[in-house]
Amino acid sequence: MKKIDILKKLRSSRLRPTKQRVEIAKFLFEREKTFHFTVESLNKLLIKKSNSKIALATIYNTVHAFKASGHLSEVEVRGNKTYFDTNVSNHHHFYDSETSELIDIDANDIVIQKIPKAPNGKKIKNVEVFINLKK
Amino acid sequence: MKKIDILKKLRSSRLRPTKQRVEIAKFLFEREKTFHFTVESLNKLLIKKSNSKIALATIYNTVHAFKASGHLSEVEVRGNKTYFDTNVSNHHHFYDSETSELIDIDANDIVIQKIPKAPNGKKIKNVEVFINLKK
DNA sequence: TTTTCACTTTAGAATAATTATAAACTAACT
């Protein structure tokens, strides 16, 4: 994904392409593979990469704005921090609690044969599978 | 589960049956159905039930001690609070994010037909399925 | 282009959940 696409992505979501948003978006989206991160880890990586310092509140704001626009998804894993995911398609995860590492599983690589029906008055929104790992 | 069993349960885990632990254990384990809770919700329910006040730190201590002893499990759901579960067997959950409500799904009620193999050097510890609900 | 202004960034304060501390208490062993 090139810079022009980053700008399109921001504009299409009515997010002004500010210096900070462009920098964060380039860091998050100009890569081949899925990227899983916490706000804190993203902050550290951004500091390491570009010696400019973006306020932590801005990183929170931006990540939430990207999530609201559908450019990021949130993944719930055991622990105290919130994880985000550049893969916004329907998919599943391996989770290694020792390293706090998430690994994508393509939706097609898990087939569920039997599933209970939703409780009365409720519908199934989606099904998330976590495969917890050990050594 | 009667009081004598509560005392056995505590003693078998080398947890001294203090007044606070017995009160919390009775509240959690003397019931037929699974109980899902957060420390905060448990605290409120305990205050309502018995007008005695157990310090919040004690509730944290006790819940963690029960978890360490295998009497409670922890369930990770989207959100900022940690949920605990009196059902410590292998099972799955419905999750209603609007009401923050968890509902048990028996392990046998979900059958997975196809599953990817674990990444190199790692093994599968367990598989958790979350069925997210909507209205 | 300048002007304008809603949107954005930022430092710092505030909040919320959880954990740590250390003094007082107590279950259980001798």
Add this chain to the structure above:
DNA sequence: AGTTAGTTTATAATTATTCTAAAGTGAAAA
């Protein structure tokens, strides 16, 4: 009963996140 390691408690500290309000800026209007 006396001892002591384990426990409770009030309170402080920590951590993650959100709020606030002032200063800055992108982009539309003039």
